[in-house]
Amino acid sequence: MNGVESRAAARARRRSGRPSFDVAETVGNVAFMDALLVVGAASSWTISQSPWFLLVAAVGIAAATAIALIALVRRWRGWLTAAVTGGVYLVVGVPLTAPTMITDPATVLGAIAGVVTAPVTGWKNLLTLELPVGTYQAVLAPILLLILVLGVLAHSLALRARRIWPLAAPVALLLTVFGIAFGSSAVSGSVRVGGWELAGAGEAAVGLAALLVTLAWYVWRAVHARRAALRAARRMSATRATSRANRTLGTRIALSAGMLVVALLAGLVIAPWAVAGSTRDVLRTAIDPELQVRQTLSPLADYRTSFADERYDEVLFTVTTEGAPADRVRLAALPFYDGRVVRATDPTAGTGAGATAFTRVPATLGGTSGQDVAARIEIGGYRGIWVPTVGDLVSIDFDGASRAALSDGFFYNADAATGVELSRPGLEAGVAYRQAGRIDDTDRVPGTLTPPAGGPAVDPAHVPESLLAWIEAQDAPTGGAGLSELIDRLRARGLLSHALTLEDTQLPAWTQDLGEYSFEPSRAGHSTDRIGALFAALLERQNDVGGSDDALLVAAAGDDEQFAVAAALIADQLGFPARVVLGARLTSADEDLPTCDDGVCRGGDLAAWIEVQDAGGSWTAIDTTPQHSVALSPDVQQRRDPQNPTEVEPEQAEIVLPPEADPADSAPQDEETPDTPADLAWLWTALRVAGILLLIVVVLLVPAATVLTAKVLRRRARRGSRDPVDRVVGGWDEYVDAAVDHGRLPPAAATRAETAQALGGAAGSEAGRVAALADRAVFAPAPPTDAEGERFWELVDAERARLDEGLGWAARWKARLSLRSFLRRIGEIAGRTGKGSP
Structure with missing residues (x-):
């Protein structure tokens, strides 16, 4: 019996230990976190640009939400939540992130390996592939893993963390950062309104959505927590409820929204002008694929070896084409000359440059126009890294048992229309592939x-x-x-x-x-x-x-x-x-x-x-091939124009002495110079630099101005309250906030008198009187008069001024710009609501 009773008691304790849910709070947190994950997934759209990516993102967000909610209900520990997240990733990862590989028995093991190794090598695949990657191999695995991990962590912080719940939004925003860092270096779209143009409308929309959702969540969380605290206070105390809190909260929300609108308008107006002509640098612009193109001898240097008798009639490769008529098959385009050889890469620039960047081809390439051509190429005696292609490459599909390795080792430069194969052993006899391309059908002379x-x-x-x-x-x-x-x-x-x-x-x-x-x-x-x-x-x-x-x-x-x-x-x-x-x-x-x-x-x-x-x-x-029908003719008679001798008779000429030099004529003569238009390029450069500097100054000053404005509006709202009780209580809060900003910490769970004794230690301080008047205003049967409220605020102003006594200008400005009072109140609200929240 004792065993049965002990097990029943344990079950009762577990049941009693389960969290009591605030349905509105749970639903709100889940909705906001899911919205941030959706914004992050939208920022990663440029990586794939495939409808399949939408399914991956939707399943990932749904799975992350479900795991976090189940962990909340079951009160799972962190290690168990992480283990379940990893298991879900492995189970759904293969069919979701490698759909093109699981249909081929030869690549199923590669799909599983790609999903398992994605946390380590997945980022490299994303950075070395030409965008968009589509559903190529398992390149979507890192994105699914990131959605699951960040989604579970963000939801858990928002639903379960009592003190560090504000970190949930930054964690969810990491998905947006990933989409920007691993995305394209080219901005998408632009919006023109009259003479004003916003470049990168897509990126601006994602950034704006992330900012608005994050701000909305913080405001909603603060409002919800404050209302919960006020309800709890009304249930536990018989003190008079006031309306000041709602008015102050509304003022703060309006202030925050106004500052956000001003900052957004300033950014949208100044930023496009200040960064005009600049490039967008992302991770793929800094990653240099480990290619052998630089170390490979220029293919033109080996050109003559193909005309040796043993290779002259050797079949290098066979090309069969369908579609548009193709007149050439190209091996390599060599745009750079260094005085010794022509090269495929610029020796003075990295392979990250657009004209020299060789990237992996995920599925298909876009951006080319013309007639479609399909070619099948079979390699014979040809050896080398340069891949024969017809037209501008659209897609390539290797045949044979080594097709996976050949696909992984194929890199392409779209600007030069040149492909290289870097796998081992690479192109050899028997290798065949099908290639789709486009040929420019414009006839240019x-x-x-x-x-x-x-x-x-x-x-x-x-x-x-x-x-x-x-x-x-x-x-x-x-x-x-x-x-x-x-x-x-x-x-x-x-x-x-x-x-x-x-x-x-x-x-x-x-x-x-x-x-x-x-x-x-x-x-x-x-x-x-x-x-x-x-x-x-x-x-x-x-x-x-x-x-x-x-x-x-x-x-x-x-x-x-x-x-x-x-x-x-x-x-x-x-x-x-x-x-x-x-x-x-x-x-x-x-x-x-x-x-x-x-x-x-x-x-x-x-x-x-x-x-x-x-x-x-x-x-x-x-x-440019030279002719071969006319030989060199070294014995060519020199041909000159006929010479007709002409007798020249000297004329009688008198010697004329030059006039004496006049020192007055030694000054240089003013020459008429044509009027040239003034070069105003420096003016645009100066204005642009000045604009960037002004933008930096504005960005640096906006936080300080925001803090000062928030404190002025907070003080004005407290002092201008119509309710005399609210006015006095607001004055007491103003005094406490000023003391906190000056570095003085009030004791926890103390009365106003105890708080005044702890904060008003200076000689001549009347903090005790301020506390007594505030208590009388709250607990007295009759509310204070307007005159008493004004005298109370005069005492508060005097105490605030006394806090500045003996301080230098730097310490005073430090107190004015301090955020301790705001953070203390947010911490108090979070602490009070955290005790009763899940």
Whole structure:
């Protein structure tokens, strides 16, 4: 019996120990925390931009709320709540965050591993993938985990914490911070009202919603706690209830809302102007994927190895296309020249730069326009990290047992339309993949292109002097017409040559395919010295021979390696952004250029050309391969203009002495200088800097002004109360708050007399009299008169002034700006309501 009685007693104690719920408080806290989580999920929308993400967010928020409520009812300890949260994450994580992997038996284990390792490696996947990630592999696992963890923690703090419940909102706001930090560096959308434009309307809406929900929760919590305390006080005491509390609370709410509106309007007006032209830096702009692109030799440097006999007829890869007609397959775009080689990455900038950033491709890429093309590419003898692609990549899907590793190792640069494969062993014989792309269907003729505003981009130290002299000697027009004419002359006056020497008497295979061809040796490489020697030879022949007959001006031997770089430098000098592209031609209108027969690309089909960008931002491909039908002609008779001798007879001339110098004429003459418009760029810079400084000053002064305004309005509301009792009680509260702001702590659970004795220790203090008058006003049968209320406030003002006696100006301002009085009252309310709240 004793055992039965003890178990019953234990059950009774457990039942009695369960919290008594305030339904309104519980529902309100849950609603506000869920609203903050929804705002945080909205900030992460740019990461996925998939309808599936909405399901993940909804399930995560619902699960977090349910776990927190069950933990509240069952009074779970922290470790048990954490264990249940982790278990729910593992159970729902695989089907929710890796829906595309669980349908394939070969990737199910990878999905489970991705969900399990998401807390450690998930952030890296998010930062190295091109946005939006969609539902690629298990990239949504970190977001689900964060929603669950932050949701359970925020709800638990709001529902169960007695002292630190204000931390619930900052915890929930961490989800919004995650969406901003891991999101895109580009702002979304803009709102224009007249001449005023707000950039990043989406981000502004999320930030505003987070701020409003947080403020609303704090105000609602304070109002609810205060009302609960007043109800408890009325039940426990027979003191007179006053109406001052509601009026003061309304004033505080109105004050807070007004300051919030002013701050938002100031931010919306000043911030877009002050940060105009600035970039938005997020984590993905600072993370540099561990790629081997920088360490890999420029693919153009290996160009000639493909024309060796053992590789010339080797099948590198096979391309089969459907849809839009594709004339080229590209391996690498090389926009940067450092005087030695052309590169895919800028040696002076990190790979975080837009033009050099290689990122993982999650599912599909957007932003490109044109005709759709589908290609299937099978790798043969090709080796390297550069992935053959057709058009601008939209999606890529690898085949075979190693498709998961190949997908993980594929990185793409959308600006250069270049992909790399960094997995091991990477591209090898038998690898195949399907690729969707888009091809620009606009027919642009190089002669009609217009260069963008701006000058050359290549460092002048890397541009040969002979190239500049050759361009000047051509007397060609500017713009696209000049570019087309100069490249045509460069190709016509060059001679194709893939080797420096012939190793044996047998002609190499590449010369046999050229028909009647006279071999000329040429050095490899495309350094500044090599390109300078090419143009020096062209310029020397033109100066010796003269005229414009290209057949008589053939003077430089080389192949696509040299001539593509030379053409890119010419385009750069004319103001066109240019890049060298290595790949192969599938079709060509020029019969002299090699193409892949039936999509079979061999070593001898590799080619290099250039792409130039016009003022509209579009890229146009221009072939640069030199001709091979006209050989170099060293024995060309020098042709000169006919010389007609003319006798010159000296004329009779008289020597005229110059006039004597006049010192008065030695002063420099005023030259008329044309009027030039004043450069006001400095003014905009100065105004912008001044605006930013003003914004910083305003931000720094707003908190101080807010505290001072809140105290003035609080004192005015207390002193101006219509109820005489409220006026006296408000005066007592004003005195206590002033003492607290001066660093004096009132004793806990003390009467007014005891509080006055503790706070009014200075000589001549009449704090005791203030306390006595306040007690009489509250407990006396008749309320005080208006005159008594005024005299009471005069005593309060005198006591407040006495608190400042002996203090320096710094200590006085410290007391005026102190928040101790506000925090003390919030703590008292939280402490009183916490005893009876769950």
